[in-house]
Amino acid sequence: MGSHSALVLIELGAVFFGLGILARLAGRIGLSPIPLYLVGGLFFGHGGLIELDGVAEFSEIASEIGVVLLLLLLGLEYTAGELVTGLRQSWMAGVLDIVLNFLPGVLIALVLGWGGIGAFVLGGVTYISSSGIVAKVLSDLGRLGNRETPVVLSLLVFEDLAMAVYLPILTTVLAGVSFAGGLQAVGISLVVVTIVLVVALRFGATVSAVVDSKDREVFLLTLIGGALLVAGLASAMQVSAAVGAFLLGIAISGATATNAARLLEPLRDLFAAVFFVVFGLNTDPATIPPVLGYALLLALITTITKVATGWWAAKRQGVGRLGRARAGAALIARGEFSIVIAGLAVASGAVTEELAALATAYVLLMAVFGPIAARLAEPAMNLFRRSVPLPV
């Protein structure tokens, strides 16, 4: 027993230490660490260089917690008021976003013969931008004061809400329920999301008061306890743990939400890193080369469709050409939530292993290319303008 726990500690230590090095490397070259975590996971685990068996049990639980924290913090990010105004102001751009970016995933999955469920999953993977990467890019590039930035942010808010409806449906569909059952799930999730929004708007202070505390330790324990309880109960009711945590995040508001986000961020980073590694661990690197062509094709198509979405949304707000290009390029990055969706699908066993491979390759490409594209949008536009003078 003693030697077993020693092995677990050493393996776990080595994994975290390795992740630390990867995150440092990512910071050096100005990348999101997510693709590096995935690559790290691919290297170890099934079919990789070294198999880590000692930490399997811990890492499974830790990655579940990682998903819960990712979604809880996504919910905390926006106040209920912001969600409602965001919905009111940007629903047209939001709908265009869904149509343009959900469909490519659906079509590729159908072409590959993965059926309706596979199509629904891959559509989600290609639809959702990484709010983490996008927000970081905007602040790193000093674009918070730009006119197109609110457009980008309100699209992220809309995607956030779309996730609240999408995830419960996904869980139901993955559980193998019929189309009618799926429709019922849509109805239920819309009702639940509406109730949560109303509760958050009217009684947000009460919900916040229940979890709030001046003492950091009390606050942390209450928050984590609350999140895991809600997530567990949601999971028991077949609504997916992630959704429960997400809705709790929306319900907590105001200063409590800001403080909670600050407190939970390091924990989220820790457990989410484990989640990405585990996802990589469970993907056999040998399955990636066969789908790489499709991943590249999908990356190309959804780069264009996201740019088009951002371009159109920014144009509607009266932003100029350069700003429209910046808005579009900023939205390209996909990341954590694409992996969450693929992870849920793979865990249910309802989709083929190839889907995990395609999702991994796709997120690797988009998480690396997104921030680069955001930087290059402007120089590219200027080059274009110089070679082809545009009528203004």
Place this chain on the structure above:
Amino acid sequence: MKVEETPLPGIGVRKDIVTASGRRIGTVTQRDGETELIVSRADDPDACLASIPLTSEEASTLGNLLGAHQLVAQLTEAHRDLPGVNTRQFLVEVDSPYDGRKLGDTKMRTRSSVSIVAVLRRGQVQASPTPDFVLGSGDLLVAVGTSEGLDTAAEILRGG
């Protein structure tokens, strides 16, 4: 003057004005209270030339510097018919001996026959401050007097 206030979901709020020269100037205040001064680019008004992070003290000092101009202009206008009466503004520097001391301690009136008619702090105007008003660095004093008196006042504030 119309201040455009734009919420930035998940980040904070942007407040800006469009100047007569067509530039956008304003602030981005993040949720944790961090403030950035933003100035738009001349060739692309949608983008920012610079986003300069400011501490709350820096922000309020900058606000005073800009706000005082208008106040001084008004006072000068009011005193235009009185030859020899001038209005001038003095910043209480960090190393001023009166940082943290009462206005009365400067004995400004007795030593330079200058009147401190207003103090600007954090963008707020404190009109006719009393002698027990405690000065702080970053405060901007608006003083009225003869030009020799005002020179003396500047020395008093700088060196005691």
